[in-house]
Amino acid sequence: xxxxxxxxxxxxxxxxxxxxxxxxxxxxxxxxxxxxxxxxxxxxxxxxxxxxxxxxxxxxxxxxxxxxxxxxxxxxxxxxxxxxxxxxxxxxxxxxxxxxxxxxxxxxxxxxxxxxxxxxxxxxxxxxxxxxxxxxxxxxxxxxxxxxxxxxxxxxxxxxxxxxxxxxxxxxxxxxxxxxxxxxxxxxxxxxxxxxxxxxxxxxxxxxxxxxxxxxxxxxxxxxxxxxxxxxxxxxxxxxxxxxxxxxxxxxxxxxxxxxxxxxxxxxxxxxxxxxxxxxxxxxxxxxxxxxxxxxxxxxxxxxxxxxxxxxxxxxxxxxxxxxxxxxxxx
Amino acid sequence: xxxxxxxxxxxxxxxxxxxxxxxxxxxxxxxxxxxxxxxxxxxxxxxxxxxxxxxxxxxxxxxxxxxxxxxxxxxxxxxxxxxxxxxxxxxxxxxxxxxxxxxxxxxxxxxxxxxxxxxxxxxxxxxxxxxxxxxxxxxxxxxxxxxxxxxxxxxxxxxxxxxxxxxxxxxxxxxxxxxxxxxxxxxxxxxxxxxxxxxxxxxxxxxxxxxxxxxxxxxxxxxxxxxxxxxxxxxxxxxxxxxxxxxxxxxxxxxxxxxxxxxxxxxxxxxxxxxxxxxxxxxxxxxxxxxxxxxxxxxxxxxxxxxxxxxxxxxxxxxxxxxxxxxxxxxxxxxxxxxxxxxxxxxxxxxxxxxxxxxxxxxxxxxxxxxxxxxxxxxxxxxxxxxxxxxxxxxxxxxxxxxxxxxxxxxxxxxxxxxxxxxxxxxxxxxxxxxxxxxxxxxxxxxxxxxxxxxxxxxxxxxxxxxxxxxxxxxxxxxxxxxxxxxxxxxxxxxxxxxxxxxxxxxxxxxxxxxxxxxxxxxxxxxxxxxxxxxxxxxxxxxxxxxxxxxxxxxxxxxxxxxxxxxxxxxxxxxxxxxxxxxxxxxxxxxxxxxxxxxx
Ligand SMILES: Nc1nc2c(ncn2[C@@H]2O[C@H](COP(=O)(O)OP(=O)(O)OP(=O)(O)O)[C@@H](O)[C@H]2O)c(=O)[nH]1
Ligand SMILES: [Mg+2]
Numbered sequence: 001x002x003x004x005x006x007x008x009x010x011x012x013x014x015x016x017x018x019x020x021x022x023x024x025x026x027x028x029x030x031x032x033x034x035x036x037x038x039x040x041x042x043x044x045x046x047x048x049x050x051x052x053x054x055x056x057x058x059x060x061x062x063x064x065x066x067x068x069x070x071x072x073x074x075x076x077x078x079x080x081x082x083x084x085x086x087x088x089x090x091x092x093x094x095x096x097x098x099x100x101x102x103x104x105x106x107x108x109x110x111x112x113x114x115x116x117x118x119x120x121x122x123x124x125x126x127x128x129x130x131x132x133x134x135x136x137x138x139x140x141x142x143x144x145x146x147x148x149x150x151x152x153x154x155x156x157x158x159x160x161x162x163x164x165x166x167x168x169x170x171x172x173x174x175x176x177x178x179x180x181x182x183x184x185x186x187x188x189x190x191x192x193x194x195x196x197x198x199x200x201x202x203x204x205x206x207x208x209x210x211x212x213x214x215x216x217x218x219x220x221x222x223x224x225x226x227x228x229x230x231x232x233x234x235x236x237x238x239x240x241x242x243x244x245x246x247x248x249x250x251x252x253x254x255x256x257x258x259x260x261x262x263x264x265x266x267x268x269x270x271x272x273x274x275x276x277x278x279x280x281x282x283x284x285x286x287x288x289x290x291x292x293x294x295x296x297x298x299x300x301x302x303x304x305x306x307x308x309x310x311x312x313x314x315x316x317x318x319x320x321x322x323x324x325x326x327x328x329x330x331x
Numbered sequence: 332x333x334x335x336x337x338x339x340x341x342x343x344x345x346x347x348x349x350x351x352x353x354x355x356x357x358x359x360x361x362x363x364x365x366x367x368x369x370x371x372x373x374x375x376x377x378x379x380x381x382x383x384x385x386x387x388x389x390x391x392x393x394x395x396x397x398x399x400x401x402x403x404x405x406x407x408x409x410x411x412x413x414x415x416x417x418x419x420x421x422x423x424x425x426x427x428x429x430x431x432x433x434x435x436x437x438x439x440x441x442x443x444x445x446x447x448x449x450x451x452x453x454x455x456x457x458x459x460x461x462x463x464x465x466x467x468x469x470x471x472x473x474x475x476x477x478x479x480x481x482x483x484x485x486x487x488x489x490x491x492x493x494x495x496x497x498x499x500x501x502x503x504x505x506x507x508x509x510x511x512x513x514x515x516x517x518x519x520x521x522x523x524x525x526x527x528x529x530x531x532x533x534x535x536x537x538x539x540x541x542x543x544x545x546x547x548x549x550x551x552x553x554x555x556x557x558x559x560x561x562x563x564x565x566x567x568x569x570x571x572x573x574x575x576x577x578x579x580x581x582x583x584x585x586x587x588x589x590x591x592x593x594x595x596x597x598x599x600x601x602x603x604x605x606x607x608x609x610x611x612x613x614x615x616x617x618x619x620x621x622x623x624x625x626x627x628x629x630x631x632x633x634x635x636x637x638x639x640x641x642x643x644x645x646x647x648x649x650x651x652x653x654x655x656x657x658x659x660x661x662x663x664x665x666x667x668x669x670x671x672x673x674x675x676x677x678x679x680x681x682x683x684x685x686x687x688x689x690x691x692x693x694x695x696x697x698x699x700x701x702x703x704x705x706x707x708x709x710x711x712x713x714x715x716x717x718x719x720x721x722x723x724x725x726x727x728x729x730x731x732x733x734x735x736x737x738x739x740x741x742x743x744x745x746x747x748x749x750x751x752x753x754x755x756x757x758x759x760x761x762x763x764x765x766x767x768x769x770x771x772x773x774x775x776x777x778x779x780x781x782x783x784x785x786x787x788x789x790x791x792x793x794x795x796x797x798x799x800x801x802x803x804x805x806x807x808x809x810x811x812x813x814x815x816x817x818x819x820x821x822x823x824x825x826x827x828x829x830x831x832x833x834x835x836x837x838x839x840x841x842x843x844x845x846x847x848x849x850x851x852x853x854x855x856x857x858x859x860x861x862x863x864x865x866x867x868x869x870x871x872x873x874x875x876x877x878x879x880x881x882x883x884x885x886x887x888x889x890x891x892x893x894x895x896x897x898x899x900x901x902x903x904x905x906x907x908x909x910x911x912x913x914x915x916x917x918x919x920x921x922x923x924x925x926x927x928x929x930x931x
Contacts, residue, residue: 148883172878179879197883213887227888234891259891269894276885298912302855321855323893324880327900328855 005253006220012045013038013220015209017052020223022078024054028066035070049073049208051113056094059102064109074207076115076144077102082136083129086122096136103140113205115144120178122150124168127181134182138189143205145191146198147182149175176320183316194278196319214273216266225256233260264290272326275305280313295329305329333513335584337405337542339387339422341450342432343440343799344411347462349373349384351432351494351503352408358504359392359404361572371573372408377684384410385681386651387418387528389425389540389586391570396508397501404507405570405586411442413801414675417622417654420449421527421601424619425542425586428456428511430503431484432494435461435469438770439477441740441801447482456511459484460503465493473767481766514544514584521612522546522554524581524589524605527619531647535566537593538575540586541605544616547582553608554591557615558600562608563591596646601653622654624672625733625804626699626783627716628679629660629826630686631668633693633906633917638667644690645669648682655682662719664910665695665826670717673699676783683921695908695920697826701779704731704807718828721814724865731807732832733779738801743771745794752793756781757832776805778832784924815840815869817923818861819847822911827923840870843923848872850919858913 016038023031031052038044051074052067059077067075079099081087087096099116106114116137120130137145150170152158170178183193191199192206195214200206212219221228224244227236235258238244247254261269267290274281283291296312299305304318304325312329314322340348349370356362362371372388373379392404407422409415423429429450433439450457459482461474475486490506492499516523528540548554552565569577570587581587593599602618632641649655655678660670673679679699686692702716706728715721737758741749743765750773753761758775765771782802790798813836817827827847831839840862847860851874862870885893907914 151883176879196881196885210886213885213890219887221887225888227891229887229890236888236891265894265898268897269890272893272897273885273890299855304855320879320881321877322881324855324877326897327904330901 006042010043012043013048014045015049015051015212016044017049017209019051019053019076020226022055022058023052024058024063028063028070031072032066032070051076051207051209053078053117054102056098056102059105061105061109064105064111067106068109068111072111074113074115074144075106075111076117076146077106077142079103079116079137080119081122081133083125083133086119086125086133089122090119100140103142113143114140115146115207116140116142117146117148119148119150120182121170121175122168124170124174127177130178130182131185134185138186141201143201144199144207145186147179147186148197149179179320180316183319192278193316193319196276196322211277214277215279216270216273224254232266233258235259268326268330271330272322274312275314275318275325276322278313280306280311283307283310283312290330292329292331299325299328334400334402335405335513336402336428336507336511337407337426337514337584337586338428338430338507338511339407339409339419339426340430340432341409341419341423341446342411342462343434343437343442343446344383346411346432346434346437346440346443347494348411348432349408351430351460351462351492351500352388352390352406354494354497354500355392355404355406355504356390356573358500359394361390361392366573375685376688377681383412384408385412385415385418386410387422389422389528389571391572391576391586394504394508397505400508402508403585404504407586409446411446412677413442413445414673414678414681415654416442416445416449417619417674419446421619421653423450423453423455424525425527426453426455427514428458428507430507431457431459431482432462433459433474433478433489435463435471435474436466437797438470438474438767439481439740440799441738442799444481444738445801447484457484458503458506458510459486459489461489461491462494464491465496465498477767477770516543516545516583518545518547518582520545520583521610522548522605522607523612523616524548525616525618526556526599526601526603526605528651528653529599529601530651531596535590535592537596537599537650539589539591539593539599539605540571541581541589542586543581543583545583545612546607546610547580548589548605548607549580554589554605555608555611556598556600556603557606557612558603559598561595561598563593563598566590566592596650599650601650619653622656622672622674623804624654624656624674625701625779626673626675626679627670627702628673628699629662629665629668629670629697629717629719630683630694631662631665631697631826633695633908635666637693641669641692641694644686644692648686648690652682652685654678660717660719662697662826664824665908672716676785676787693906693917695826695917697920698829698924699783700830701733701783703733703810703812703830705729705812706731715830718814718830719825721828721830724813730810730812732810732812734776734805734808735779735782735802736805737773737775737777737782739773739775739790739798740766740800741771741773741794741798743769745798746771746773748793749773749790749798752786752789753777756786778808778810779804780832813864815843816863817843817847818859818863819851819910819915820858820860820913822913823863824910824915826920836864837869844870844872846922846925847915847919848874850922851913851915853877854913856912 050072053076082096152162186199218230224241225239236256238254238256244254267287342348378385387409389407394402394404409419409422459478478484479486490503523545524541524543526539526541550565555562567590568581604615606612654674656672657669660668705713705715707726708728753775758777760776762774811833813833815829815831816823844860857876858874860872861868907916
């Protein structure tokens, strides 16, 4: 459906990412079918990064072999933690040993880029516990590690638990220490801290797909509530599976909403996303009109950003303020 | 003209003036079921939200008496709160009579007295009306007694009514036609119309509300506004019947409006006399007493670029609020603005809110002060109503501050608590009287500066709503004053400076530091806030910096949400004032002079 609406000039896709929920749950045949379908509908480049998010319990020898054969180049294992206290707190069914097994199985199957998703800040555990968790992860030599600070927001399960006092919430100060200690540890181990929550063992192991979001490159999202961006417009699909399917069956694009970005909005996004990544963003003529030089100077003085060759980038300390920096340095 | 009656309804706050006006309006058939709503004359949003009348409103009512006679009643509903007494005094000048309402559950209160005296000064016929008789707690006998003793009126003439339920309203209307004299003055004399209110309409210019005392006027006439001598051609005259209702002529004795394409706001002065250019009156009407503001505060546009637009809005605003006085002012921290004078703190608050809502101005107000007299060593006396102009203490020989006499009426069981409140506000020379059993009137001499912040709120809460108070300015007395400066991140914010009594300085400083701590958002750095007398720091607080501000995940679907949040935050930031590298929200400037919930 979407392919019919893509312009002729659309370059070949260089990344496919199956995520959101646990696509690994699908039987191998379906996964292969999805990839085949994509390949027949869209122009897919030769060295296309093809990634999938997987639950540790879904990774069997068989599934791993299947993923490799189907052409997946990258598998992100939702390990969450190697600390049983944290895993059970998060209500996951797997155990630490399942994640370890999954990584080994994937490795044996020949998957070259294995990622681990970790969560910290739960149960008020100290920095030392977090570091030993990371140490466990690093011992598996994953090419990629994502470290997410546990987010307690109103309206989420954790938010409800926290408001009932059933959840030990870390203070901003504690979260900050965990963040900095984790970053230092992984960098010492040779990882590149290339985005607020993401680390890669080498440039080529960074998530090419996610970098598109942060560098404002176009992407096409398929499936309910998936978002898309073509450089000037953003649109998002219907949220429910039912609504989504009904639109498709009626021959319509399953759109929920769309926005056309103004120059200022585009610049603001460029700045906000650029301030999440190590490579930062360039102060070109599109961005400059919106920049507040005094703010830039103040943030430089505080060591939250660096500025070299007209590139502004956050420091590791600056990552901690990625949501605030865009306010400070724009007019 | 013999069938015209001009009257206003006066009372203490909440005694039911606007509700009684509702009944009159319904009897006159001006509002049908679809258009009617309670307190229909309170048409400003801010009046409806707060449930109080702020502006006097006039309305023309056709009325057939119980004897079958046709009348035209010009009613003016007035506000009860003391801060809007200037509205009342101007209404009084346009009437021959007044209904003095007394709530039968509350009895005579401070503004009942004050408004009665004002009406007597204008020689108005006064009809006492006891309202809210439907309530179980109504004490009609006691209220009669208070009318007799506290007010010195003949209580046998007092009418009983329930404005809410409509009982007794016919009798009140008949009494208006029978007791209040018709207006005098001849339509054949040269025109004399008193402007007692006005407002600016973007399409039609200034619309003037006036009482015609002599002569007549119609569309096409050339009028002269006597104060400035400007002339204008009348486009329309008419009366208010909830809406403007055009008439062919307005003649002596009537109350109505004039539209004359007056586009220059400054041409119109409240209290001025309108006459005909071709046959002018020899001299203008006496006009109104000059307003004497008691509370002063400066206002500044949040964005300095908006100064012109603010200046324009102020002029238009003043047309509709004759009690406001202002002049230019400037501050190092906040730029160009205006120094304004108000009749009280509620007046100030309403001004700020209306200016923002009706005129779309984003402003910052400074701490309200009274007018001090400072005698310098050189012998010169300065009148200082603005901390910016407080002289260097080494040059000061002595300082004086205005004192008032407060009259506080309360049920006697609150006496102890109210005494304590007054003493804590530096009250002296107390006197007591017992006008009627169970009630006490306390008089105190107090510095005015002690009542302008929150005295009324405190009195109300101390007496569970039963206390009322009024005051007269007495004199200036020697005082020990200091100037309290506030430093934010090491920078003095002149707009936060205050003149305070020496003994109260620390308390004020602590209050300000605490409030600013709550109001100023966190920054990426630590923000110290200090209160200082000269070079001595007497209070401090610190706003701790952000330790982190980042969401862990930001992928394809999060970008739009993130951007929208940023856009909102940027808007919020634009509304803040930058002092050095600290952004201070508008609300912080207001919060420093608001009572703390904790302190209450
Ligand atoms: N029970 C009862 N309540 C009344 C009566 N008259 C007025 N009220 C109520 O008293 C409150 C105040 O009435 P308003 O008419 O707004 O009083 P007001 O004198 O115009 O007040 P201000 O204009 O603010 O001075 C409202 O809640 C009315 O509903 C009455 O006769 N009986
Ligand atoms: Mg009212």
